[in-house]
Amino acid sequence: MSQETWAEERPPExxxxxxxxxxxxxxxxxxxxxxxxxxxxxxxxxxxxxEEKMLNMQRSGEVSLVAQTLGxxxxxxxxxxxxxxxxxxxxxxxxxxxxxxxDQSMAEIIASATGHEPETIAEQLEMGDSPMNxxxxxxxxxxxxxxxxxxxxxxxxxxxxxxxxxxxxxxxTSEGSFHDGMNFAGVFDVPAVIVCQNNQWAIxxxxxxxxxxxxxxxxxxxxxxxxxxxxxxxxxxxxxxxxEAVERARTGGGATFIECxxxxxxxxxxxxxxDRYRDDSEQRDYWKDRDPVDRFETYLRSExxxxxxxxxxxxxxxxxxxxxxxxxxxSMSNSEPDRMFDHILHGESWHxxxxxxxxxxxxxxxxxxxxxxxxxxxx
Amino acid sequence: xxxxxxxxxxxNTDNTEEMNLxxxxxxxxxxxxxxDSSIRVLGYDIGPLGGVYRATEGLLDxxxxxxxxxxxxxxxxxxxxxxxxxxxxxxxxxxxxxxGFFYPAFGQFMYAVAKMYKRxxxxxxxxxxIRMPYGGGVKALxxxxxxxxxxxxxxxxxxxxxxSTPSQTKGLLAASIRSDDPVIFLEPKKIYRxxxxxxxxxxxxxxxxxxxxxREGSDVTLLTWGAMVRHAKSAVADVDAxxxxxxxxxxxxxxxxxxxxxxxxxxxxxxLHEARRTLGLGAELSALINExxxxxxxxxxxxxxxxxxxxxxxxxxxxxxxxxxxxxxAIEAVMSYEF
Numbered sequence: 206m207s208q209e210t211w212a213e214e215r216p217p218e219x220x221x222x223x224x225x226x227x228x229x230x231x232x233x234x235x236x237x238x239x240x241x242x243x244x245x246x247x248x249x250x251x252x253x254x255x256e257e258k259m260l261n262m263q264r265s266g267e268v269s270l271v272a273q274t275l276g277x278x279x280x281x282x283x284x285x286x287x288x289x290x291x292x293x294x295x296x297x298x299x300x301x302x303x304x305x306x307x308d309q310s311m312a313e314i315i316a317s318a319t320g321h322e323p324e325t326i327a328e329q330l331e332m333g334d335s336p337m338n339x340x341x342x343x344x345x346x347x348x349x350x351x352x353x354x355x356x357x358x359x360x361x362x363x364x365x366x367x368x369x370x371x372x373x374x375x376x377x378t379s380e381g382s383f384h385d386g387m388n389f390a391g392v393f394d395v396p397a398v399i400v401c402q403n404n405q406w407a408i409x410x411x412x413x414x415x416x417x418x419x420x421x422x423x424x425x426x427x428x429x430x431x432x433x434x435x436x437x438x439x440x441x442x443x444x445x446x447x448x449e450a451v452e453r454a455r456t457g458g459g460a461t462f463i464e465c466x467x468x469x470x471x472x473x474x475x476x477x478x479x480d481r482y483r484d485d486s487e488q489r490d491y492w493k494d495r496d497p498v499d500r501f502e503t504y505l506r507s508e509x510x511x512x513x514x515x516x517x518x519x520x521x522x523x524x525x526x527x528x529x530x531x532x533x534x535x536s537m538s539n540s541e542p543d544r545m546f547d548h549i550l551h552g553e554s555w556h557x558x559x560x561x562x563x564x565x566x567x568x569x570x571x572x573x574x575x576x577x578x579x580x581x582x583x584x
Numbered sequence: 585x586x587x588x589x590x591x592x593x594x595x596n597t598d599n600t601e602e603m604n605l606x607x608x609x610x611x612x613x614x615x616x617x618x619x620d621s622s623i624r625v626l627g628y629d630i631g632p633l634g635g636v637y638r639a640t641e642g643l644l645d646x647x648x649x650x651x652x653x654x655x656x657x658x659x660x661x662x663x664x665x666x667x668x669x670x671x672x673x674x675x676x677x678x679x680x681x682x683x684g685f686f687y688p689a690f691g692q693f694m695y696a697v698a699k700m701y702k703r704x705x706x707x708x709x710x711x712x713x714i715r716m717p718y719g720g721g722v723k724a725l726x727x728x729x730x731x732x733x734x735x736x737x738x739x740x741x742x743x744x745x746x747x748s749t750p751s752q753t754k755g756l757l758a759a760s761i762r763s764d765d766p767v768i769f770l771e772p773k774k775i776y777r778x779x780x781x782x783x784x785x786x787x788x789x790x791x792x793x794x795x796x797x798x799r800e801g802s803d804v805t806l807l808t809w810g811a812m813v814r815h816a817k818s819a820v821a822d823v824d825a826x827x828x829x830x831x832x833x834x835x836x837x838x839x840x841x842x843x844x845x846x847x848x849x850x851x852x853x854x855x856l857h858e859a860r861r862t863l864g865l866g867a868e869l870s871a872l873i874n875e876x877x878x879x880x881x882x883x884x885x886x887x888x889x890x891x892x893x894x895x896x897x898x899x900x901x902x903x904x905x906x907x908x909x910x911x912x913x914a915i916e917a918v919m920s921y922e923f
Contacts, residue, residue: 223590229735237643240613250624287853293672294888296800322703322705323702323703323707324705324706324802326705327707340671341708342710343695345691345695348664348696349700351660351661351664351665351667351668351692352664352665352668352671352692352696353668354664354665354668355664355665355666355667355668355669355670355671355672355676356668356669356671356672357667357668358668359663359668359672359673359674362624362650362651362674363917374728381688381691382660382661382691382692383769384771385658385660385661385664385665386661386664388658388661389655389656389658389661392655392656393653411799436914442700463749473918490850499608529659531839547702547706548701548702548704548705548706549701549702549741550742550743550765550837551765552793554793554837554838554839554840555837555838555839555840555841556838556840557837559791575816576876577875577876577879578844578848578876578879579840579841579844579872579876581874
């Protein structure tokens with residue numbers, strides 16, 4: 206292990222903020238009814254409980270890899286809450302609250318981490334009935350920005366009022382696809398909202414190693430796309446700026462780029478060990494004091510919207526839902542190996558038929574190499 | 585496997601127009617854009633200029649800038665946004681100006697275009713046809729001359745199609761655009777204007793899964809495609825052998841049955857392609873025949889191809905590219921071999 210670690214730098218905090226670190230108001234809150242506020246809180250809780258459970262499943266070997274949203278929940282949740290049914294969302298791997306907000310089933314989220322083929326998941330699980338259109342998640346970063354802009358171009362060309370929102374990270378902003386997508390978004394003036402969830406770490410690369418730009422938001426200037434820079438741990442700030450951007454997109458005003466400044470509290474994912482490259486816990490303590498969920502809970506309690514009884518009821522309900530989802534996934538059978546040949550191309554080619562048969566023979570303990578004429582396996 | 589005449593037999597051939605290959609591309613794009621409003625052509629230089637090869641000439645005036653989209657100069661942007669459109673039910677037809685410019689788009693190609701259908705268990709289809717002129721022999725710069733179809737053929741989830749005549753171009757391009765799979769459509773630019781023939785003016789499609797017999801024969805099977813087909817035809821005029829020429833048309837998936845059937849009949853095989861030899865498509869064809877038709881072989885398979893080098897400069901590009909002679913030598917070699 207290297208002796209060298211990265212000294213962390215605190216990003217400038219001259220961003221848009223409504224709810225301060227102590228849960229105090231610095232501006233007027235967006236208009237949201239009490240049940241909507243409690244709904245957001247419920248999603249915060251659901252995300253933490255679900256991801257903690259998945260982390261445990263990873264430790265016991267049931268799940269191969271898990272990435273946690275811990276400490277960043279306000280960004281995906283505030284963004285997602287600004288969308289309307291039938292809109293499109295392109296996400297990566299730290300947007301669990303956005304999925305849960307729009308009723309993606311917990312079992313589906315867990316099953317996607319257990320490595321089942323998508324066809325198996327669709328057949329064996331009761332799939333969530335979300336009014337939101339989700340793209341599949343992306344692991345190669347930046348790719349989704351370009352695809353999301355293409356999705357928004359399709360809406361623009363068809364004069365539809367649908368909006369596409371894409372979540373990406375600070376690391377993505379160094380990738381070509383980010384710049385290609387932003388450039389197209391500007392040139393074609395598309396109904397897209399591009400959200401950078403800047404948690405300041407791309408695995409082990411800290412933000413000062415990622416870019417020499419003072420802020421990520423200013424990158425949008427190069428593409429003629431208006432931008433906002435907000436406190437990503439403030440659900441109200443993210444929601445308000447996202448809502449404005451969604452509205453502008455829906456009414457023909459074009460794309461907006463939003464940098465949400467937040468902080469990755471934990472590891473990149475369960476295969477990562479941040480002790481190797483992070484220097485100390487000072488920053489984490491600083492950001493822990495700015496935790497988005499604590500902040501929001503303090504506000505809700507001070508307004509009399511949340512009390513101990515309601516909080517307990519929410520936790521009990523979430524615990525039960527998560528336990529049910531885990532049970533559903535545990536009862537799923539593994540994918541048939543044959544599944545790997547599904548959905549490659551429409552129709553079936555000679556190679557596909559042949560290789561399917563070879564695999565079947567291998568599974569049956571037979572020699573797959575005995576076809577010397579290309580005509581099949583009649584022995 | 586059938587001849588092109590058989591395959592367009594159900595098309596009205598009373599009305600034909602003399603066309604070259606690039607005008608067949610242009611005519612097909614016109615007809616398809618008019619037929620289906622979800623089709624959009626996008627790329628740079630494709631608007632007012634009409635494409636550097638004029639393949640998109642007149643399209644902007646006829647269909648407007650929402651259907652014929654002049655984009656920024658960005659292959660990754662073109663393919664990536666086209667992928668996003670395809671995910672939303674559109675049928676984009678992106679143009680890559682030259683095959684040698686495709687590499688910046690490889691990420692989008694691998695991550696999104698080829699994979700989305702599988703990743704979503706069939707939920708999201710990617711109906712898009714990426715057109716690109718390929719191949720050498722036009723005295724262009726090195727990145728304008730490449731023939732790297734193997735990269736695409738090695739990728740599951742995408743079709744690779746390559747025509748060699750104007751009437752085939754029209755039928756195969758229309759079929760590609762109408763296919764629910766992503767298609768890489770390779771246009772042999774060396775022969776864009778090299779030949780004309782009467783092409784049916786009505787719409788028609790050709791199967792994306794079938795090879796074409798260019799010429800029947802009994803001594804040697806010559807497997808080839810694209811711009812090399814003309815060399816195959818010239819070569820066989822001068823050899824003392826009855827050569828069966830097969831134009832593969834579909835490089836992925838391959839029409840394996842037709843290939844094995846022909847080699848089983850002739851017992852000899854020559855592969856003619858302009859791509860580099862090592863791990864070029866010829867390597868796969870040779871391996872396939874070795875695995876499934878060895879008993880029929882009367883001689884080793886020979887590959888008449890380009891060399892494993894970067895595409896050379898103008899003065900020696902003809903020495904790199906296979907031609908009638910190289911094809912003929914390969915045929916003579918397999919005819920002369922005795923076990």
